Structure formats: structure tokens, C-alpha cells
Amino acid sequence: MFLRPRPSRSRAVRPSLESLEAREVLSAMHATAAEIASFHASHGHQHQIPVIDQLATAPSRTATTIPANGDVNPYGVAFVPSGFASGGLLQAGDVLVSNFNNSSNLQGTGTTIVRVTPDNQTSVFFQAPAGSGLTTALGVLKRGYVLVGNLPSTDGTSATAMQGSLMIVDKNGKLVANLTDSALLNGPWDLTVLDGGNRALVFVSNALSGTVTRIDLRLPSGGGVQVASLTQIASGYTHHGDPAAFEIGPTGLVYDHATDSLYVASTGDNAVYAIHNAAHARSDHGTGRVIYKDDAHLRGPLGMTTASDGNLIVANGDAVNGDPAFPSELVEFTRRGQFVGQFSISDAQGGAFGVATSPDGRYFAAVNDVSNAVTIWTIKRSGK
DSSP: OEEOOOOOSSSSSOGGGSSHHHHHHHHHHHHHHHHHHHHHHHTOGGGOOOHHHHTTTSOEEEEEOOOTTOOEEEEEEEEOOTTOOSSSSOOTTOEEEEEEEOTTOOBTOOOEEEEEOTTOOEEEEEEOOTTOOEEEEEEEETTTEEEEEEOOBSSSSGGGBOOOEEEEEETTSOEEEEEOBTTTBSSEEEEEEEEOSSEEEEEEEETTTTEEEEEEEEOOTTSOEEEEEEEEEEOOOOOEEETTTEEESEEEEEEETTTTEEEEEETTTTEEEEEETTTTOOSOOTTOEEEEOOTTTOSSEEEEEEOTTSOEEEEEOSSSSOOTTSOSEEEEEOTTSOEEEEEESOSSTTOEEEEEEOTTSSEEEEEETTTTEEEEEEOOOOOO
16 A cells, blocks of 8 residues: 655655654664674775776676667666565566666656666566656665656657656566655655665655655555655755756765765766755755865766765766766765775766665676666675
8 A cells, every 4th residue: 555645835744753653764774774884894994995996807797778668778776685575576686777768769758677687687677657767766675666766758858857756666567656746756866765674764866856855664564655754855956957968956865874964966066965864854954065076076976876885986977077088987985075986987978877786785786878788796895
């Protein structure tokens, strides 16, 4: 059963979440964070080899993201985690990729999520309605659900871009719910999830409004997804239509439970921001604090992920501050804003978009919009 949030004039649909239910949500989050912290500690950050320095030589495999219907322009990428609900089409270790364009290469019209198995076999996991325009907002919940945002266009241009929604798909590739909100889900462009099993927080960046919304979900053991609240926690990021990039707005998101900080890669501002108190915020915190502003290496950051040592990795889309000498780069930096390294995934501009790290830190994936493919690298997590 799917419950739609009740309309409200306030940005927080249910301010009463500072209740027992809210504490239960955060308790589940703490358990997940403890597992992650244990993993980091067991692999010794001091010996970590930066992911970006490994990509040129690390073992890798590449798979096409073009399905039978001809969709192109892969945007989002996500790993199916261990512990994912059994009995469906997806298995732990699978990689999912969402397509933004259709076979005619019209932006905002792609309809497929492609599944790539660990042995590199590809198939269509989900077929959305015609003209959906599936975005980088792609995430997986262990209870057996896939979340994907869409930002449709009737003719492939930003002039006809529409609000879109957040689709919820079950483990068999069936659409079970479609979450819409004219104020709080306005062009879902990217997302990140903090999965606590029967509770989850979903942070969504909105390209059409330059905002970030937190969605509090309940996932009962008997099945179904229930929306407890939607809250706008950040705003003020540069956002506008673009003839080549379709939309410029806040994109990549990474949540750090240890500090309750949400990191936001804002394409048009060519910067990465930190929103503090992200899981608890009951009001809008503006853009937050700039933690990385580097015109020498940032060129319109889009997707963003975290390495097992805590560094952040963004994909440069080249729509802002582009330089043909440094195309389609992935850039790694510390959370204190220190540049670590960079790596180009294509000789052409505009190839980098979605990036993801597997929950166990063993694999790193990046889509290539030029070749319409996804590459998955095996990452060495210790210098020992």
C-alpha cells in the first residue's frame, strides 16, 4: 500500500515527526551507519589508494546501456546491495542504469532501466511509460524497491520540461507507486538513500526549482512503501534550462551519517556544498556551506559518490567551465576540499554523468554518455 503525503502549505508535511516514529527512523539509520563505520575501520583509511588513481589500471568491465528499444544517454547508476529482498529479477551485485533519451536522442524521453549482472549480461529491468525521461535520481532499497526520478519533455528541449515524479518500482520491475508534489518534487534530478531496512531517508535534488527535498519512508515487513513526510531542506542553487545540457541545477548527493551532512554538487554554481543537520532539519537551510570550489578541476559537477575512505568523487559534465583539454572527468577530493586526482572517461566532452560505489566499497561504476555504456571497476581498498 502506498500513502500519498497530505497537502500542506508548510515545507514539512508532518512537523510531528519529532515523535517516537522519527526516533525509530533515526535509530534504524544509526544501525546502518555502524555497519559502514565498522567496514571503514577494518580496511584502514591510512592505507587507502585513491579510487581515481586506480581507474587507469584497475580490472574493469564495460557493458552497453542501449536496450532493444534504442534508448540512449545513460544518466543514473546504482548497485543492488547485499541483503536485497530475494525472489525477484534483481540480485545483489547487479548494476542498474537509467536512460534519459529515447532512440531518436530526444532528451527527457528515455524510458528504461537496464540491468547489468556480475557476469556482464544486460537486460531491461524496468520499462517506464513513454516519454518519461529517467534521470540520475536512481536508488535501491533492500526491502526490494528501486526508486527512479523522471523529468519529461515533449520535444527533447528544456522549453517543454515538466515537473516529473519519483517512481517506485518493485523487485520484479513493476511500477507500484508514483510520488508527485508540485512544490517538493520539481524535476527530480538525482538522489541518495540512507537505508535502515524498515525505515529510509531519501534525499532528492530538484533541477527545476534548485532545491533539495528529504523524503521519510516507512517500509513495513509485510511489504509496501509509505511516505511519512516530505521536507525541503535546501534551496538557492543555480538552476535554468540549457540548450545542450537540458537542465542545469543541483545534481549529485552524498549523505554522511557520522556528521549528519548532505553534500550537494551544484552544476551551475560549479561547487559542492554541505547541508548540516540534514536528517533532522525541519526547515530550509539555504545552499549550505561551500566545501569545494575549484575552477581548475570542476567543470559543471553532476553525479557524485563517496569512496570507502570517505573522499568524494564527482563527474564533470563540461556544461560549465568546460575545457576540451580535460573532457568528461571524474574528480576526487576530500570532504575538507582538498583535490586528490582526476580521470577522463572519454576523449569527448559531456560523457561523464552518473557515478556509484558499491556498498562494500569493492566496485566503482560510471556511465559514459558518449559511448552509451557503463564501466565497472574492481577497486583495491588497501595499500597493504
